Amino acid sequence: MMPNRRVQVALGTMMVLGVCAMAAAQFAARRVLPGQPAGAGSVSLPRSMQDNGGTNWTVYAGGWFRINSNMPVYGQGAMITINGQGINQNANAGHLDAKTGELIIDENAAGCSVSRRILVDRAGSFLRYIDVFKNTQNQPQTFQVSFQTNINFGISATQTVPDPRKKDQNIGWVGQTMANSCAVELYAGKGAKIAPQIVWTGGNMLQANVSLTIPAGKEAAVMHVHAVSPTQDGGVKFITDFKDSAVIKSLPANLRRIIVNFRASQDFVGNLEILRGDLLDVVELHDGDAIKGTLKDTSYELTTFYGAVTLPVDKVIGLINVGQFRPRQLLVTSDGQIFGGRLKKQTLELQLSSGQVTQIPLSQVSRAGYRKRPGEPEEWTLDQPMVLMRTGERVAVELPAQPIEIATRYGKLLLEPRQMASVVLEGDDNAVHLITLADGSHFAGLLTAPMFEMKLAGENSSQTVHFPTGALGKIQFTAHVRESDDSTPWIRLSNDDELAGTLHGTLRLETAFDTIDINAGELKSLSHAPEGGVEDVQVTLWDGTAFSGQLQEQELSCQLLGGVTLSVPAALVRQYSQPFPQPSDELLKKIRNVVEKDLTNEDWHVRDRAREQLLEMGQVIAPVLKRLRENQPPEAQKTIDVILAELAKQRKSQSSSATTDPAAIAPFDQSGVQAD
Numbered sequence: 323m324m325p326n327r328r329v330q331v332a333l334g335t336m337m338v339l340g341v342c343a344m345a346a347a348q349f350a351a352r353r354v355l356p357g358q359p360a361g362a363g364s365v366s367l368p369r370s371m372q373d374n375g376g377t378n379w380t381v382y383a384g385g386w387f388r389i390n391s392n393m394p395v396y397g398q399g400a401m402i403t404i405n406g407q408g409i410n411q412n413a414n415a416g417h418l419d420a421k422t423g424e425l426i427i428d429e430n431a432a433g434c435s436v437s438r439r440i441l442v443d444r445a446g447s448f449l450r451y452i453d454v455f456k457n458t459q460n461q462p463q464t465f466q467v468s469f470q471t472n473i474n475f476g477i478s479a480t481q482t483v484p485d486p487r488k489k490d491q492n493i494g495w496v497g498q499t500m501a502n503s504c505a506v507e508l509y510a511g512k513g514a515k516i517a518p519q520i521v522w523t524g525g526n527m528l529q530a531n532v533s534l535t536i537p538a539g540k541e542a543a544v545m546h547v548h549a550v551s552p553t554q555d556g557g558v559k560f561i562t563d564f565k566d567s568a569v570i571k572s573l574p575a576n577l578r579r580i581i582v583n584f585r586a587s588q589d590f591v592g593n594l595e596i597l598r599g600d601l602l603d604v605v606e607l608h609d610g611d612a613i614k615g616t617l618k619d620t621s622y623e624l625t626t627f628y629g630a631v632t633l634p635v636d637k638v639i640g641l642i643n644v645g646q647f648r649p650r651q652l653l654v655t656s657d658g659q660i661f662g663g664r665l666k667k668q669t670l671e672l673q674l675s676s677g678q679v680t681q682i683p684l685s686q687v688s689r690a691g692y693r694k695r696p697g698e699p700e701e702w703t704l705d706q707p708m709v710l711m712r713t714g715e716r717v718a719v720e721l722p723a724q725p726i727e728i729a730t731r732y733g734k735l736l737l738e739p740r741q742m743a744s745v746v747l748e749g750d751d752n753a754v755h756l757i758t759l760a761d762g763s764h765f766a767g768l769l770t771a772p773m774f775e776m777k778l779a780g781e782n783s784s785q786t787v788h789f790p791t792g793a794l795g796k797i798q799f800t801a802h803v804r805e806s807d808d809s810t811p812w813i814r815l816s817n818d819d820e821l822a823g824t825l826h827g828t829l830r831l832e833t834a835f836d837t838i839d840i841n842a843g844e845l846k847s848l849s850h851a852p853e854g855g856v857e858d859v860q861v862t863l864w865d866g867t868a869f870s871g872q873l874q875e876q877e878l879s880c881q882l883l884g885g886v887t888l889s890v891p892a893a894l895v896r897q898y899s900q901p902f903p904q905p906s907d908e909l910l911k912k913i914r915n916v917v918e919k920d921l922t923n924e925d926w927h928v929r930d931r932a933r934e935q936l937l938e939m940g941q942v943i944a945p946v947l948k949r950l951r952e953n954q955p956p957e958a959q960k961t962i963d964v965i966l967a968e969l970a971k972q973r974k975s976q977s978s979s980a981t982t983d984p985a986a987i988a989p990f991d992q993s994g995v996q997a998d
Contacts, residue, residue, distance in 0.1 A: 367414045369425060375447035377550055384411040385427045385438035387449060387548070393501040395550050397526075398472040400451055402438075404431040405466050422572070424452075433459050434536070439577075443569075448506075448549035448560075450569065452577065455543070457536040464535045469518065469546060471507060473526040475500040480522055481554060483561045487513040490805050492520050495528060496557035506557040508547040511566040511584035518544070518583065534582065543581045545570075567700055585701065591714050596640045596654055597691035605672055605682055606689045617692060618671040618679065622653055626663035626715075628787040631778075633661065639698070641670075641690040644714070651684070652714055656695070657780075658702030662715040705801035706779060707739075712748055712795045717787075718779035721799065728757060730767040731817065732888040741884045743803045745769060748795035761884035762804045765819035804883065808973060811900040813880055813890065821890070823882035824900055831861060833871035840869075842878075843904035849897045857893070864903035864942050901973075902945045913943055917950050921958045929961065936965050944969050 368382045370390065380390045386401040388394065402409050409429040416427040425440045437454040457463050476499065483494040493510040509530045510517035518530035536542050547564070551557035566584050573581075575595045589596055597606055602614040622633045633653055640654040644662075653661045669681040670690060709717045725736040726745075737759075746756040747769070758764040774789045774797070806812075806822065813821040825842040844864045851858040857872045873892050880888045905913070913936070920932035936943060944966060951962045 364415055364417045365425070367416055367427070369416070371425070371442040373442050373444045373447040373449075375550075377447060379442055379449045381416075381425060381427075381440055383414045383427075384409060384429065385440065385451075385453075387440075389550070393503070394474055395499055395501065395503050395505045396471065396548070397474045398470075399449075399548055400546065401470045401472075402436065402453065403468045403470070404434065404436070404455075407432055409436055422574075433457065433463050434465060446549075448547050450545065450547050452543050452545045452573070452581065454541055454577070454580070455534060455536060456541045457538055460538050462535060462537050464533060467518075467532050467534055467544065469509070469530045469544075471505070471528045471548075473497055473499055473505050473528070476526055477522075477524075479554060481558060482520060482522075483558055485510065485512055485514070485517065486562075488517075488805070490807070491517045493517060494558075494561035495520050495522065496551070496554050496561070497522070497528065498554045502552070504551045504554050504557040506547075506549040506551050506560050508549075508561050508564060509583065511564075513585055514583045516582045518546075532583070541580050543577060545581050545584050565700075591642055591652055591654065591660055594642050594644065594652075594689075596642070597689040598640065599691050599693040601693060602675065603672070603692050604690070605670060605687060606691075607682075607686050608688050609686075613672060613674070613682070615672045615674040617690065618673050619667070623666040624651065624653060624661055624663040625666065626661065626787075627793070628789055629785060631661055631663070631785075634781075636695070637781075639692050639695075641687070643684065643687050643689065649685070656698055657718070658704050658716065659708075659718050660714060660716040662711070662713055703801075704798075707800065708798045709774075709776065709789055709794060710796040710798065711789070711793050713793070719787075720777040720779055722774070722776055727770045728755075728767040729770055730757075730765060731819070731894070732765075732890060734770075735767070735886070735888075737886065739799050741886060742799040743801075744799060745797045746795075747791070747797075758803065759822075759882065759884050759886065760800055760803055761882055762806050762810070762822040763820060763882050763884070763886075765815075765821065766817065809901050810883075811902075812898070813895060814897045815890070815894045816896045817894060819894075821880055821882060821888065822884075823880050823886075823888075825898060826879045826881050829861075829878075830874040831859075831869055831871045832874060833869055837874075838869055838871070841904070841906075844906060845898065845900055846903045847897070847899050848895065850895075859895075864905050865909075901941070903942060905942050905946065909939070909943075910946065913939070913946050914950065917947070917954065917958070917962070921961055922955060933961055933965060937968060941969055941973055 368380050370378055370380045372378050378390050379387055381387045384401070387396065387399045389396045409431045411429060416425050418424070419426055419439070423441060427438045427440070429436045429438065435456045435458055439452040439454065441450045443450055455465060455467065477497045478500055479498040481496045482492045483496065485491040485493045491510070493512065493514070494506070494508040497505045499505065507520070507528060507530070509520060516532065518532035521529045521531065530546070532544060534542050534544070549557070549560055551560055570578050570581065570584055571589070575589075579590055579593070597604060599614065603617045605613045607613070617635070620635050622635065622638060624631045624633065633655065637655045638653055639656050642652040642654070643649045644652055650662055651665050655661070665684065668684050670684065670687060671679060671681055673679045707719050707721045709719055722739045725738055726742065728735045728737060741759055743758040743760045754766040755768055756764060757767050769791055772791055774791065776787060776789065778785045778787060804822070810822055811824045813823060813825070815821070825845060825848070827842050829840045829842055831838045831840055840861065840863070845861060846864055847862045849860055851860050851870055858870070859873055860868065860870045862868045875892055877889045878892050878895065880890045882888065916932050916935055920928050923929055923932070936947070947962050947966060951959055954962065
C-alpha cells in the first residue's frame, strides 16, 4: 500500500535530516573550533582550523593552505618543490599528534620523505609549519627546497624584514594587498645560521628558497610561519617581536634539534637537552624519576683538565651527568658557558616542597635544572672569545695576547688574535683546521702550538688555564665577521679557500703577441681560461680591456682587508674579482683635475658638465672620489655625495638585474602542482 502524503513528507524530512546530520558530522571532523581540544588519529583533508582572530585556515592534500573567508589574503601558501619537482600527494588524509595537536601530513619526493607538521597557534593568530626532510638514500644529498605563496588581490607594497644580527640576511616579508590587509611570511629566526632566500619579483607570487645538505638516513627541518596583519607596520612588528624561543620550546626535543633556520640548539649540549624547572628546581634520576624542590648548594667546585673552577650557584642553570663508566658533570651557566669536570661534592642537596632536605648521590642523577631566575636572558649571545672543546665544554676566555702561529698553503703565518674570527679544529671530513678571519677570509691550515695558555673571562679572569690543542673543537676570537657585499674584492682558489682582499704588485702576462706589464691594482678580474691549461688565464682591466695568456709569476701578492699579507700560488687562483679596480695614472689625474678645478668653478655650467663627466666615468671612480672629497669645499662635497649616491644606485640596479630571474619562478595551479 502506498503511504499517504503526510507519511511521505515525514519520511522525506527524516532523510534530509539524516543527510544533514552526516554532512555536519563530516564537517565537524574536519573543522577545529576555537577552544576545542585537538583529537588524535586519522583526519580527512581538506581540514579547516580557526584561530582566535577569526581567520579560517584550510589545509589541503600536500600540506598547502589557503584562507577561506571574505576577502581572503592567501590564495595558496606553503607549497613545496624539491629540486624543481612537486612532492607526491599520497592521500587526502593526515593525522593529529595527540600531544602537540599538530596536523601531520606525510609525503614523498625524489630521494627524500617529507613530514609536514602544521599547527594553528590560536592565541598568536598564525599558522606554523615545521617541514621535516629525511634523506632516504645511502649517501649524502643536497635538496634545493622552495616554498611558494600566491597572494590574492595583487600587491600594492612590500617590505622585507632584515635579520637584526645579520644585515645581509632577511628573515621575513610583508605584502600589502589591494584588500587592505597584509600577508606576513616568516622564514627564519634572528641570528639563524641558515635562512631561506626570500624572492619577490612582482605580481602576487613569493618564493623562499633554501639548500639543505643532509647526510644519509638523517633529517633536517625548516620552520616557517604565516599570518595576516591589517597594516604593513603591524606585519613588520609581528616578525620583529616574534618569540622564537617560546614557539620552539613547546616542541619535542628530537624535533627542536634538527630545525636549521631557527636557533633551537641553545637548549642542547650535543645531543643532550638542558633540563630546566618551572616553579621549582628539578632533579632527574637515571630511572626517569623527577624530584622537584629547591636546590640548596651555594657553589660548585669543579676539577677540570685545565684547572679548578668554582662557580657560584646564581650563575648555574643546569647540570648534566655524562659518561657511562666514570661519569663527569657538565655545568651550564646563565651566560651560555659549559664547564666540564668532576664535582668535589658527590651529592646534590635538595629541599622538598614538604620542607625535608635530602642528599641525592650524583651517581643516580641524570640531569638537574634550576627554575628560571629574574633577569635571566631569553637567549645567549655567545659573541665573546670562547673555547669550545670536543667533549662539550664551552668556556669564555680573554682574547690571547700572543700571535697565533698557523701553517698554511701560503707559508707559516703569525696572526694577531684581533685579526681572527675562529679556528675550527673538529670536522667530519677535515684533516686540517678551518681558519676564518674577521675580514671574511677563510682558508685551511694547522695550528702549530700543542697547548694554548689563556685566561678565563668574567669572575674567573685572574685564573690562567692551559688547553691542549688536541682537545679543542673550536676557538672563537669574535663572532663579528665582516659582511661581504658587492664592493668586496675576492680571491677564490681551487682548494676552496676564499680570501677577501686585493692583488698587489706588477704582473707580466705573456700573450700571443707580446708580454704585457699589468699593475695588479688595475685588475677588475682574473680567471683561468675555460679551455686552457692550468697556466692559461684571462684578465680584465678597469677600463674593460681583456687579455689572455700566461702569467710569468708563480706567486701573487695578496693584501687581505684585515691587513694580512699572503703569497698565493698563481696556479691555485680560480677567480679574482675586484669591483673597484684602481684606474690608470692618466685617469687619476683627469679625475683630480675635474674635481679640484671644474667641480669648484664659479660657473654653474662648468660644474654641471663636471658632474656629468664624472658620472660617465662609471663605478671605477667611486673610491677615488671618496678619497678626494674630504679636501674639497662644502658645495663640492655635496655634489660628490650626489654622484656617489647615483653610482651606488646604478651598481645596485645592475647587481639585482643580474641575480634576479623572474622566469625561474614557475606558477602553481590550485592543486599545488607546479605548472609547465
